Amino acid sequence: MPRLFLCPALALSLPLSLMACGEVRQGNETTAVTVPDNGYSARMAALNEGERNAVLFRAIRDAGRDCQGVARSQTVDPVQGKPAWLASCEDDGQWLVVMGNDGIATVTNARELAGARRTGG
Numbered sequence: 874m875p876r877l878f879l880c881p882a883l884a885l886s887l888p889l890s891l892m893a894c895g896e897v898r899q900g901n902e903t904t905a906v907t908v909p910d911n912g913y914s915a916r917m918a919a920l921n922e923g924e925r926n927a928v929l930f931r932a933i934r935d936a937g938r939d940c941q942g943v944a945r946s947q948t949v950d951p952v953q954g955k956p957a958w959l960a961s962c963e964d965d966g967q968w969l970v971v972m973g974n975d976g977i978a979t980v981t982n983a984r985e986l987a988g989a990r991r992t993g994g
Contacts, residue, residue, distance in 0.1 A: 936980040
């Protein structure tokens with residue numbers, strides 16, 4: 874399940890200013906870059922749908938997933954206590970985006986997840 878590291882960005886004009894941070898590599902060592910919760914969940918909840926779609930699109934694309942643009946999104950029940958959104962892409966893809974308090978978003982194919990739940994896998 875791809876995970877995306879998010880951090881504050883001054884370059885974006887959205888109320889929730891996020892950008893992908895990724896990993897820092899030095900030689901053969903990899904260190905994950907995370908930031909403490911700076912109110913990401915509350916900021917996401919305060920966004921209008923267009924702004925939220927832009928943030929979710931960036932999370933999906935930065936996670937290496939296919940999406941030509943998020944056409945609509947909606948809040949869904951929390952996943953393990955973490956806020957979650959279902960993002961529907963213009964190319965008919967659907968992604969579940971779960972944000973941790975540490976600013977890490979997990980992007981999962983919603984259709985594959987639903988299929989696994991139906992088959993008990």
